[in-house]
Amino acid sequence: MSIIIAGHFQLQDEAEAARRALLDAGFNAERTSTFYLSQPGQHDMTPIGGDHIQSPGAKETPVGVLQGSATGGAVGAAVGAVTAPLTGPAGPIVGGLVGAHVGSLFSFSKMKEAGEREQGGRAPTEQRMAGMLVAVAFDDAGQESQAVDLLRRLGAVQIERARGNIVEGDWADFDASSPPDILH
Structure with a gap:
């Protein structure tokens, strides 16, 4: 597994400019991924759609x-x-x-109130934002600050760190419902 730094952008043009800037900075094109991330709860991860079989706030x-x-x-x-x-x-x-x-x-x-933290759950602010996601994977930890600085300068709304694999432009083990490690 590699270190992955991902930046969230609102516009597709911004995401494409960030991807090009990462490539210009020497990051590997095969280990760079750009995709749209839908709203939390709309990732179609279950047979009936959505992210969970049961609404997290209605368990009891x-x-x-x-x-x-x-x-x-x-x-x-x-x-x-x-x-x-x-x-x-x-x-x-x-x-x-x-x-x-x-x-x-x-x-x-x-039932839980909207936005109320569930016991053992995560607060709504600990979720990924919807929008374009630009991610880059690398094995040299020294490249992390370079990727973070570059995405920050390009206007990433949120920057996160993860571990995983990007192969041929596809973040193969990305889990939209996992809690992100927000850096910025």
Whole structure:
């Protein structure tokens, strides 16, 4: 595995200028990659699309639905049983169903707020930005500062360091959902 320095650019022309500048600086064309990176969550990494089978902020929702339904159903059935002289035999059944439905809404309290850090998760600012990505791989650690300085001067919005392989212009082991090591 090689060291990879990648810069994020908003425009394709900027990314192409950065790629040319890396080549002019002596970096190997075969070990340089330029590609568009879509928004987090839109990398189509699962069979049904997206980056995760389940929304990361909704992991605890099924537990909340079950807890709320059970509690609400029991309370509703109890209230229905107490009011049975007025509502008849359907009171406990309707009360249980209404209580279960209302109780299932408790699951919303188990969901994370937008941008809220999940236990063991990463904050939204630790994600890669959408846009053009220009990456260069090299084995000599001395080239790292040269690549970072060059991308910074060319206006990279974000610069990150990674380990991996770029072969014939393709960053073969790139994982869009992995947390980036942001340098700038």
